[in-house]
Amino acid sequence: MFVLVNLKTYPCDPVAVAEAVRDVNETTDARLAVAPQAAHLERVADTGAETWAQHVDPIEHGSNTGHTLAESVANAGAVGTLINHSEQRLKLADIDGSVQAAERAGLETVVCANNPAQIGAAAALGPDAVAVEPPALIGTGTPVSQADPDIVEDAVDAAESVDNDVSVLCGAGISTGDDVVAASDLGSEGVLLASGVAKADDPTAALEDLVDPL
Template structure:
């Protein structure tokens, strides 16, 4: 079975804020090194430098960027800024931070200019295909009704994963598909990979766990 990418989204959970973010990132780094699997973290913007300055050899994704550069853009998050803080990639258009199509396109563009890995989050097959046309590195399909539900998309709606892989590949074969929503167990990751995805995007199953390292070890136990 192919080696996946796992992205752990810290959202704005207290369990993933401040020094807690460093502890979870260390667990991700350690399990990644032990298994050879790329386990990336997506902390809050305020914690990107906190993590990058304390932990080496970990992929750090911003939870959002705007399609702007340096200048008069108060309150915006810009790509070269998060890169200088230590980010290596970014989520774009998460269901909790939705963007218009033009804003998604510009965010991908500035991410490429800053050499950041880009992950466009989508909610169905059609939007996934549209996202692929912008040429991101990944499209992550997450039905919003399943996010945080504990019911994995690979179980509740396997066709959306399978059809998204096909739809994205038909538009741009260089774009890889991730799936998210309800992912927490080893069987969920295994099923996601068997459906054709290259990995998963998950949050509460790891970040809210009392033992994040054990939760990660369980997640990768079947691959």
């Protein structure tokens, strides 16, 4: 089970969360990773935690002021990147370009989408994984696996109908170990979460709670 913690721009200590991710990862069969802001990538990667970017742009080296270059993300120590998170939406052509840019830089990719129909379209672009995240549930503490489990099952079916090699993750509202188990039972191979760990007073305890039932 893949557990990817997105730190967004929450006022947490990215290094402390990364150290918690690293330490808990050593105690479980689950795979844990953390996605900090771009400015914190190198410091987070230096902790030894598996480090992901929150976004890369569909660009190459050149005149791209203010954009995020996949090669720079990889050089900072990231091994993967989110693409098309609900807070950083892209047009389909740009999603495709970002996936290609990430692949060019040797980064693993998770493309986010709102619903099963979008999951199918995203899977057709050949990412390593897709993540279904209904925007209305993000940050609510109500997991999609409880609010509307059909979305997760339908997303898994949509991805499989396009490309069996594309894994499906479940996001939005994940905060407990029971949520992770429920996502797994619905066919998800991982979860994408943020506030449940990034806002926790004790990130280590929050992570242990997530993986303990696995």
